[in-house]
Amino acid sequence: MKQITKLKEPNSLLQHRAQQFAAFDNIPNATKEELKENLLSEQGHICCYCMRRIPENSSPYMKVEHYKCQEHFQDLQLDYRNLLGACTGNEGHPKKLQTCDTQKSSETLTINPLNTNPSCETLFKFNSEGEMSSISDDEAVDRQINTVLNLNMQSLKDARKEVYYVVQERIRAESKRTKNDKPSFVRFLNQELQVWQSKTEGKYRPYCLVAIYYLTKKLKSN
Known part of the structure; x- marks a missing residue:
């Protein structure tokens, strides 16, 4: 999970948020595309969780992730700092093969790619088999890696x-x-x-x- 430094939010998102009855589900397509491009740019075209490549033509391969889910945090659904770019996480496949936002659903995370103190990058270690785990053997972090996000899928x-x-x-x-x-x-x-x-x-x-x-x-x- 690479640390993300947020850029200035797109003007089109700001304008949409100012509208009466504005919600994430009624964002105009052009605004959503600009939002995706912004998210990809600040993340360096990798998924906010698994770090796989998200291609240039992002729409079919990318989801706009709400770090704090819409179900429980309606007031944050258009907050730019709550929005991240995630891969599709094998959406449509069996649950055991799903990852990232698709696997996470409405679960709550404590590991946050926006955190700087400490940086999220300091929370993880990797072994020669590609397994990812908590650098301090923190059970809560390991649960989020393995169960909530399924980042140790083969x-x-x-x-x-x-x-x-x-x-x-x-x-x-x-x-x-x-x-x-x-x-x-x-x-x-x-x-x-x-x-x-x-x-x-x-x-x-x-x-x-x-x-x-x-x-x-x-x-x-x-």
Whole structure:
């Protein structure tokens, strides 16, 4: 779950919210499309929860997620800070295969990609099998990962495992190349970390937090 820094909300959403009887369900299509583009831009075209890529032509592949659900927080249904961009989460498939907003439904989360103190990025760890878990073995966080959002579904674990392996192999190769040259190796780690933390053409790499976690851990040990 990559930390999200919210941009200025679209003017069209602000104007819609000012209308009498405005609700999320009666947002004009053009306003919803602009909203989606804003959400994608600030999130670097990855899902707010699982970090999979959301394609450029977002509408068929994206949902506007209400962090605090509409069912219980009607007053926040048009609050821009409550709106996130989520993948479709295997909507229409069996429940055990659903993820993210589709799996979450009206459940309440405490882990929030907008949080900065602490950053949501500091709450998670990843192992070589792509499994995601609480870095402090917090049962509440693990429940949200596994039950509420189903972020350890096998296909997501496989995707994260691939990122873990790619980064691990690059580090191993560089470690051999810079043997006995610790400053060069540390410089490489920092450069790799910068790549995974940064957007390229407005996009983060899918599952980027796996690499960020692994590289940060390596830097601390060097």
